[in-house]
Amino acid sequence: MTPSAKSSGSRTTAGRKAGSSVIDTRYYRDNLAAWDERAPAHARSEGYRVARFYEDPAYLSDVVRFDIPLLGDVAGLEGVHLQCHIGTDTVSLVRRGARMTGLDFSGESLAQARALSQETGADIEFVQSDVYDAVDVLGRERFDFVFTGIGALCWLPDVRRWAQVVHDLLRPGGFLFIREGHPMLWAMDESVDDELVAGYPYFEVAQPVTDEHDGSYLPVDTTFRADVSHSWNHGIGETVMALLDTGMALDLLVEHDSCPWEALPGKMVEGDDGEWRLVERPERLALTYTLRAHRID
Numbered sequence: 402m403t404p405s406a407k408s409s410g411s412r413t414t415a416g417r418k419a420g421s422s423v424i425d426t427r428y429y430r431d432n433l434a435a436w437d438e439r440a441p442a443h444a445r446s447e448g449y450r451v452a453r454f455y456e457d458p459a460y461l462s463d464v465v466r467f468d469i470p471l472l473g474d475v476a477g478l479e480g481v482h483l484q485c486h487i488g489t490d491t492v493s494l495v496r497r498g499a500r501m502t503g504l505d506f507s508g509e510s511l512a513q514a515r516a517l518s519q520e521t522g523a524d525i526e527f528v529q530s531d532v533y534d535a536v537d538v539l540g541r542e543r544f545d546f547v548f549t550g551i552g553a554l555c556w557l558p559d560v561r562r563w564a565q566v567v568h569d570l571l572r573p574g575g576f577l578f579i580r581e582g583h584p585m586l587w588a589m590d591e592s593v594d595d596e597l598v599a600g601y602p603y604f605e606v607a608q609p610v611t612d613e614h615d616g617s618y619l620p621v622d623t624t625f626r627a628d629v630s631h632s633w634n635h636g637i638g639e640t641v642m643a644l645l646d647t648g649m650a651l652d653l654l655v656e657h658d659s660c661p662w663e664a665l666p667g668k669m670v671e672g673d674d675g676e677w678r679l680v681e682r683p684e685r686l687a688l689t690y691t692l693r694a695h696r697i698d
């Protein structure tokens with residue numbers, strides 16, 4: 402999910418084929434400022450339901466609750482949550498019995514994550530780093546599983562570079578679990594009323610989509626000065642092949658007609674499970690996918 406709401410504001414994109422994996426520092430700076438400013442508001446927002454973690458020691462985030470049937474048992478495993486944001490999913494995985502490390506480049510996100518973990522008694526190491534530097538910071542072949550998603554890959558310009566990071570963090574036999582916004586969802590132009598229009602790139606291209614908006618994808622109690630962010634799409638095939646080419650094997654790939662936030666405002670309805678679906682003919686569009694792969698070399 403982009404940090405901006407997609408219901409208004411402006412989006413621009415060029416569209417040339419990716420050539421370089423180097424993060425343009427302006428893109429990086431804008432995105433970091435956007436996430437740092439939004440993290441405290443997200444922790445206060447009803448969307449992340451942080452208060453529920455304090456009220457109920459068994460409470461799990463909607464995201465992790467949805468994941469359990471495909472994630473399986475993680476009790477006793479050592480995991481890393483890449484792009485952990487304010488830590489709600491990281492704490493949920495600890496509540497499922499995993500030993501977790503959380504990584505994010507946003508210091509303000511990690512401040513919220515640390516507060517949540519300390520005050521709920523979840524023992525988690527949180528590390529501030531660009532995801533592309535995760536192996537240098539955390540170490541090679543250290544984890545039984547990598548957990549990530551729900552608006553993570555879209556901040557990274559090069560999915561192949563990310564896949565290599567995932568592979569290198571895992572012990573042989575270790576697995577990746579990602580449930581992510583579907584690239585067809587990211588390609589939708591949400592400013593078009595009543596219709597689903599693919600207005601943005603489906604495939605990975607070097608030039609990001611630039612959003613200008615002072616809001617969030619969640620209901621928040623403030624507007625933000627950091628109102629520019631940049632994101633990149635990655636096609637399903639590009640993501641799968643990036644992982645296979647590192648020496649990983651695909652275990653499952655499941656597409657869902659729902660996502661855990663109102664991705665296309667005005668076109669969606671929330672179900673009892675906390676998932677949002679298209680009001681009309683939800684079978685038209687995959688909104689998220691779950692992918693699980695394991696390291697074979």
Ligand SMILES: C[S@@+](CC[C@H](N)C(=O)[O-])C[C@H]1O[C@@H](n2cnc3c(N)ncnc32)[C@H](O)[C@@H]1O
Nearest residue numbers: 436484486505506507510531532550551552556
């Ligand atoms: C939408 S959150 C995804 C996490 C989780 N699904 C959630 O909603 O809590 C995106 C996170 O990615 C982080 N992020 C963006 N670009 C990053 C990068 N290059 N390296 C590390 N973290 C990054 C942001 O700081 C933010 O916390």
